[in-house]
Amino acid sequence: MxxxxxxxxxxxxxxxxxxxxxxxxxxxxxxxxxxxxxxxxxxxxxxxxxxxxxxxxxxxxxxxxxxxxxxxxxxxxxxxxxxxxxxxxxxxxxxxxxxxxxxxxxxxxxxxxxxxxxxxxxxxxxxxxxxxxxxxxxxxxxxxxxxxxxxxxxxxxxxxxxxxxxxxxxxxxHVVPTFEEDNGKDPFMSRKILLFFRGRIQRKDDGVVRSRLAHVLENKTDVRYVNSLASSEGLEQATKGMRSSRFCLHPAGDTPSSCRLFDAIASHCVPVIVSDRLELPFEDEIDYREFSLFFSIQEAIRPDYLVNYLRNIEEGHWLRMWNRLKEVSHHFQxxxxxxxxxxxxxxxxxxxxxxxxxxxxxxxxxxxxxxxxxxx
Structure with a gap:
């Protein structure tokens, strides 16, 4: 060194x-x-x-x-x-x-x-x-x-x-605290929110997809898609929201990646990754398909496609991803x-x-x- x-x-x-x-x-x-x-x-x-x-x-x-x-x-x-x-x-x-x-x-x-x-x-x-x-x-x-x-x-x-x-x-x-006590008897039913995102919606470059997603996801009763700036209150709300959700949305920021993916992993919230050109850490050792879902930008902005897909995922499938997510989360600490x-x-x-x-x-x-x- x-x-x-x-x-x-x-x-x-x-x-x-x-x-x-x-x-x-x-x-x-x-x-x-x-x-x-x-x-x-x-x-x-x-x-x-x-x-x-x-x-x-x-x-x-x-x-x-x-x-x-x-x-x-x-x-x-x-x-x-x-x-x-x-x-x-x-x-x-x-x-x-x-x-x-x-x-x-x-x-x-x-x-x-x-x-x-x-x-x-x-x-x-x-x-x-x-x-x-x-x-x-x-x-x-x-x-x-x-x-x-x-x-x-x-x-x-x-x-x-x-x-x-x-x-x-x-x-x-990750900026949200690690979820240390996520061992409820019924994690699928206890997470009442289907899909969660909280962050800045107006972004540049790759992040323009966020504003397009806002139009697709608005008025969905089981979705929380919130525009928010970084603050202690916003962090607290994001922590609570991720821990109460089955899926957490990860659209690109100003570049193909953002911290949202790792906040989701720390919260044991199954990531929903929307990207056409994202590279992921440690992918030669970790198969992200075991605990994440991937959608192209065109799929994600298609009206009702993303939400309906998530709604149709069975509890057993989600639990397998959730358990695998907890198994790999230490790699991101x-x-x-x-x-x-x-x-x-x-x-x-x-x-x-x-x-x-x-x-x-x-x-x-x-x-x-x-x-x-x-x-x-």
Whole structure:
């Protein structure tokens, strides 16, 4: 793991802290106390750094990845730059002094990498870069077209920069609390709402489907489709609504993904996913069809089609999905200390799956360079 100055990661949380140029090398406890200040939906960068700070030469069997001091022993190099937090803290308006500072801080990280012999040796192929927010690291993405990117989806990336073959799709951290006491005798009948959604209906890009769904779902007595901004009251109502519903709708946000899917999983509410181009986390290990339903946009906006389909699902079918949903929900939990196959372990496992292809590309590139030198 690169020993970056604090201003590139935890210093953004504790802005008044002195010595921002000194790397953060101590134990994780001081950072963990302030984790709530991280933008929760896009806090993957935080959790991955926390994991590595507390995993130096660890023998904990719960861990997939171990941090090493000797770069010669490393399979991959992790860059602990909070690119999503930088955008949300400084660049969110896209213009002005804050956005300029976001660009400068990105440029500072780029300078560090360009000076690194480890970056130069692989052209960044064995480097793990977190860009979970769709606008994270937006000024220098071309530089990372060979690196292993940790993303929420591929909505705002050209194919030459981000693609499933080399990159990892990571879940959002859910913002509603995990449903810990969902063991009622009759969960099907106790969930009185057929389909639930609460969130911003007017969105751009992929999210325009939300306004079209509003027209289709309005005036349905067993559906709750509510326009709501993020607030503590809205979060409370969303939590209550998801726990009282059999199905939770997951339409795209501004990009193909949104936090709604992971809120539904945490609430044990069977997800209804409406998307034509969504990539899902850990899909090589998890079959989402066992606990989710999928509809194309054209199917979902067809009058009465979606609702009638859900109404006709029998109790036994729903219970099988609900039970499977509870079985897999731990894969989407970010926590410290980590537990076996939780979210951050699953992400590192996905990175591990990329290593053979990275090694192949690096070795082949070196061989071709040598051949080219001899020809000259």
């Amino acid at each position: 690169y020993d970056l100055p604090r201003k590139y990661n935890l210093g953004m949380i504790k802005k008044d802290e002195k010595n921002q140029e000194i790397p953060w090398t101590n134990k994780v406890a001081p950072a963990f106390k302030t984790r709530w200040q991280v933008n929760r939906q896009h806090s993957v960068e935080y959790w991955m750094m926390v994991y590595m700070l507390d995993a130096l030469d660890s023998e904990n069997g719960e861990r997939v990845a171990v941090r090493v001091n000797d770069p010669e022993q490393a399979d991959v190099f992790f860059l602990p730059f909070f690119s999503s937090l930088a955008f949300n803290t400084y660049g969110h308006g896209m213009t002005g002094p804050g956005a300029e500072y976001d660009k400068r801080i990105q440029a500072g990280v780029v300078d560090i990498l360009k000076a690194s012999k480890w970056w130069q040796a692989s052209q960044g192929r064995d480097h793990v870069i977190v860009m979970h927010h769709p606008n994270a690291f937006r000024h220098f993405r071309q530089m990372f077209k060979e690196s292993i990117l940790i993303v929420a989806d591929f909505g705002r990336y050209p194919k030459e920069i981000a693609r499933l073959r080399k990159d990892v799709v990571a879940p959002y951290e 970010y926590q410290h200390p980590p537990k076996r196959d939780d979210a951050v372990n699953m992400i590192w496992k996905q990175v591990q799956h990329k290593v053979p292809a990275v090694k192949l590309a690096m070795h082949r590139n070196q061989r071709l360079k040598i051949a080219d030198w001899w020809q000259r």
